[in-house]
Amino acid sequence: EGKPYKIYLSNNFVGNDWRQQMERVAEVSVKKGPLAGRVDLKIENAEGTVQAQINSLNNIIRSKPDAILIDAASAEALNPTIKKACDAGIVVISFDQVVSEKCAYALESDWTRIPAVMAEWMAKQLNGKGKVFVDRGLAGAPISAQLENGYLEVLKKYPGIEVIGTYNGEYALGPEQAGVASLLAAHPEVDGILTQGYGSGAIKALQDAGRKVVPVTAFSYNVAATTCAQTEGAACILGSNPAYLSSEAIKLAVDILDGKPKPADRHILVNGDFLATNGGAWTSELYPKAVIQKIEIGKNAFPDRPPGLTLPITPDWVEITAEEAAG
Amino acid sequence: MTMIASEPGEHAARPPSAPARWRGWLLDRASLLIPCLMLLALLAVYGSMREGVFTLDELNLDTAAAMTLMLAATGQTIVLLRGGIDLSIGGMISLGTVIAATQFGDGGATTLLWSVLIVLLGAVVGMLNGALITVLRLQPFLVTLATWSILAGTALIILPIDGGSLPSGWMAFGSGSWLGLASPVWLLILLLAFWFWFKRTRTGIAIKATGSNERSAFLSGVSPLAINLWTYGLSGVFAALAALYLTTQTGAGSPTIGKDYILPSVAAAVIGGISLFGGRGGLVGTIIGAYILTIIGNLVFVLSISSYWQPIASGVILLIAVLASSLAEKSSRRNLS
């Protein structure tokens, strides 16, 4: 093993907590542990647009790296450019927001399992009967559609559950809170809210409207976990899309470059643990193997840490501390 | 009352000296010359940091990277010259890619037919903008904001997320080359040819004139409705063309991609010397503006700046570049007030 591998991480967008943690985690995981000194990692941020990422990728391809890791602006629109990279002999791994181009690996959370388990949990919370709001995420984003459909798919099996309103949470607190607040005005009788975001915005909207807190699904941000743990009467389940997907992508790239056996399937699913207020006391029937941790302050909810911290923080092959992840 | 024998042909003032005339000539073109100098300066720095910048390959790559923006900005340029603004290109570009990716199929004939239909749709949508603006006397900003939303919504209805596919022949055209020049370069040549023709046509002159002084243009016989139909219609057409070209680069329909070109299309034009108040500037400046925006991206890449500093670097480079031109432009105005 001589020179470190030259690996580029092309990130289409840096404007949220998750992406920032993802970049920090990537940098930490090539500085220590098994990959220390093995990777020359360069991060390129594209200004949130497909065009910028295409241009950035073209620049990256011209500098002939060993591998490119891509958190993609589009599942489809980068394909011709990625194909070019593959044809140039570069290992390409898309992660988080993955691409459909066959020559690239796609490493992502299991977006089928996550909404299914969370919707199942909600149905159980409501005893199969009640009115819910559903977050549709961000218009045009593939994961949004997967989550929304995943929720609806499972809820359909419970005739007593009625979706009485949808809103676009856009993975940001403000829109989530405003969306739920608007819906509450028209439908104060809601019994549960299935968000794709922080969940805490929905809870805040309920509180502002003077409503009792209803069961909420959300993602495992620190703010969601702490809010659920600390709010009187809150019931939550949090799905996890770990920010260390970037580290996993780096590891995969190094393994492939090292000549280790390639994964059989180009599509690699990462299964993060769920967090729930009743974790340990409830198991999914749809996915019995899904691990559901109980939300506990100090263990997986950290009131003194940044609210935007994504949980869990570290993969199992390298120790990344909360400190490092929070920057 | 005064009586003097008129002495026709003799002008009272001293004729300007040769250097003064030269200066006048330069000042008249300052808004174009300065972006040119900016681009050259950027290229000089960029070229010193990367090999092969002064080759055809670089031209091919950068033109391919900038072409969607150039096409979108061509329409925007025409609208800005007229003194308007077109936000709806954002919706039209999305819609265009979505229709292409869902309708082209595999046959050459359907591809051709639908391409023409998309361009026609662009024209119709643009003309609708123009008609609303004229007949209801509404601000272009508001009308095109609304139609942007409507078009973007339609695109999302047709294709809720990126998808669809384009025929391989179509994609091959996008990445093809001829005589060493990539197809986007040929497109650029066509675009410039169109512009040098169009700006000399009566319609082209009238669009610029209307932006320069609407009332005078009207008094001279320009029909406000006709001019707005042309202006916004052309903008729609170029947005459609931008969409078609974009699909050759992305191979997909993208219902939300168009918005990414709205501000940059205005920025490219403004960097290229177009005034938002209409009447001044042209496509050459805009093309240079689009190259500048693209080269800034390349430059930031080769400067190997750490990731969080990248936006700062591109912002600062952009400001420095524009500051130079603004100062020169300002001093030229000042001297002639």
Next chain:
Amino acid sequence: MPDFLEALSVAKRYGGIVALSDATLKARSGEVHALLGENGAGKSTFIQILAGAVRADSGSITLGGERFAVRNPEEAQRLGVAAVFQELSLIPDLTVAENIFFRREPLSPLRTARAGAMREATAELFARYRFPAIRPDQELRRLTLAERQVVEIAKALARDPRVLILDEATSALAPRETEWLLGLSRDLAAEGKLVIYISHRLGEVRRIADRVTVFRNGATVAAYDTASVDDDTIIADMLGRQMERLYPERRNTTTGRIALSVKGLSVENRLADLDLDLREGEVLGVAGLQGHGQRELFQALFGAARASGAIEVWGKPRTIRSPRDALSGRDGLALVPEDRRNHGLLLAKSVRENLTLSVVKRFTRFGLTDPKREAKLVDDMIAQLRIKAGSPEQAAGTLSGGNQQKVIFGKMLLTDARILLLYDPTRGIDVGTKGEIFTLMRDLAARGYAILFYSSDLAELVHVADRVAVLRYGRLAAILEGAENSEHQILRAAMIDTRAA
């Protein structure tokens, strides 16, 4: 001879404002027909209707015996009516040649405008009608107002019209160009065209018009053969009252104190090394042929053009880098600018806002404007200058040309500045008000103001100014005083290099 143009009872209102109530005009081909009336009488509105730029509410018009109902300027042009608009119809970003042939460009087989052909045709046109020299390939925005006026005339002529309308086309022209236009109008009439001529300069009208029609308050009040009527009658028709005299009695109110002293003032290659003193109580005229540095002098003094040299104001050295520097309080300088549409008025804003723009502080108390005080200033000024506006809230751009000029004049008067730079302050102003403005100027001088006064009408300089400084090639050619101050002497000094002589 039957009347070629017959407009009967034309009316036009703008909301509550009646621009025309009963306008009638009958004119023959081959004549110069003057259209007269005080500011706001409706002359421009009337010719805009003829030119298709405005649609009448009622009335009937025939041209050459045919019903003439045009819906836009293009139709009017096709029927042979071309107008030189008071507001001008030129495009700042096109060249002179492009302006002249705008909408009628000669086309190549590719349907592009043939630039060469336009330039040649422009040169030919200029030669045929003996135009003052203007380079056809210059951008219009680089031209002076007078030059623009000339281009506007060329543009109208290029259409070879049957009816040529000149709406105050001489108002910005210097004597020599005015002469040229008068001659041109006669020639065109002699060719059998109808020239409708609007002007507030009765002398011009008398020299070229065969007949006159007088409007007052939007209605025709009289029509005469020029030869058969005297000026006083016409003026009485226009104003609805007798006018005493145009020029006030001139009393010398000059004191020994120097208000403004200029040493070695230079502006690019337009103004070279000028020395000039303006005294308290004095009206100092500035004259010269078009383009010999008058406008640069005014702009430089007002801080609107870059200049070098030394300026002393009321005995103290001053650097004036911007109009704001110039306008500073009682020791300041105020300007009536040449270009009212681009430098003088916020066209979309009200008469009130325009009048008080430079003096907002005067009616601001504890940081807030006091509408009552403002209204008082505005109402007084409207009354003093007889500004004809529907209300102080009318948009300045919808005032008649002369009334726009009055607003600019009033705006300057409201400032505290006691040095007034008046660049053609009576341009487009009717005789009645002109007389009042001259009286006002002399009164101000008597109250200790110092006035620098340029006029495109030499007679005004002769009759109102105490002394006249004549510029030639950007240098002071002569200062004329007393009996020397005559039109003849001014022109001599302006055209013959006295220093060389």
Next chain:
Amino acid sequence: MNLARHRSILFAYLGLILLLVVTGLVAPGFLSPTHFRSLAVLAAFIGIVALGQTFVVIGGGIDLSVPWVLNAAAVLMTLFAHGQDAPLVWIVPLLLAAGTLVGVVNGLGVGLFGVPPIIMTLAVNVILQGGILVYTGGAPPATAPAAIQFLAVGRIAGFPVIVLLWIVLAIVATLLLSKTAFGRYLYAVGSSATVAEFSGVPTLRTSVAAYALSGFTAALAGMLLTGYSGQAYLGMGDPYLFTSIAAVAIGGASILGGSGHYVGTIAGALVLTVLTGLLPALNLSNGALLVVYGAVILVTVALASEALTDLLPRRRARRIS
């Protein structure tokens, strides 16, 4: 303010009323006092950001740096305050001053150096974004102090505090525009910078002040917004770019400057909020939502069009030659 001279403003309110009527028909629950209250709170944020934007637009400019001024103030406030109220005493004034300073930089770039407003403020926005990322190392910030939360979601006698604050700001803005020399100068500069210059208006100072005000209100809104969400998050300013400009435009201002009023902007902010609040109730797909959104804006502004009202009485009067 003379409403007759501001027809477009009047009509913006008519549009708003119409929209409320439609809302009442589509979703009766939306006309409840609680909903009004939550709408008013949301509108207040847009309204406050759009306040500065109104001044900039009237002065003939545009401020695209709003998103990251807002975001920077929000992030830095939570970062400095660590959830404590006490330090707000210096943090809030400091950040308001910083926002104002960014505006001053914008104003100088535009007014002194002649950089086109779009480019100047766009570049400043990008630089601020990068600056915040670099400064915080992307560290996600902490929660909003209680005092800020009170300002954003608290109530006094059932009345949302932020709406009270908005009303105060609206009064100040209205006074500034209608009753001060600065307001006069601003309209003049926006109508014609040349004429304003010739009239002795301090054009540079005026446009710098407008941008400064915009920086101030964006920073203020940013801090308040953390109170609404309970925390700051990156990207929280993004939605305010187009909404602030759209609110100004719907409120009757010409995007080219010289006209408009904050009174109109308020209607614009309310129209946009009611509309975004109403749309989810329609249960439409994302695409259909955008179509309806666009169509409603078009209809609202079309109703306000002078052309539409002009067409009717004029027809009768016209019987020509």
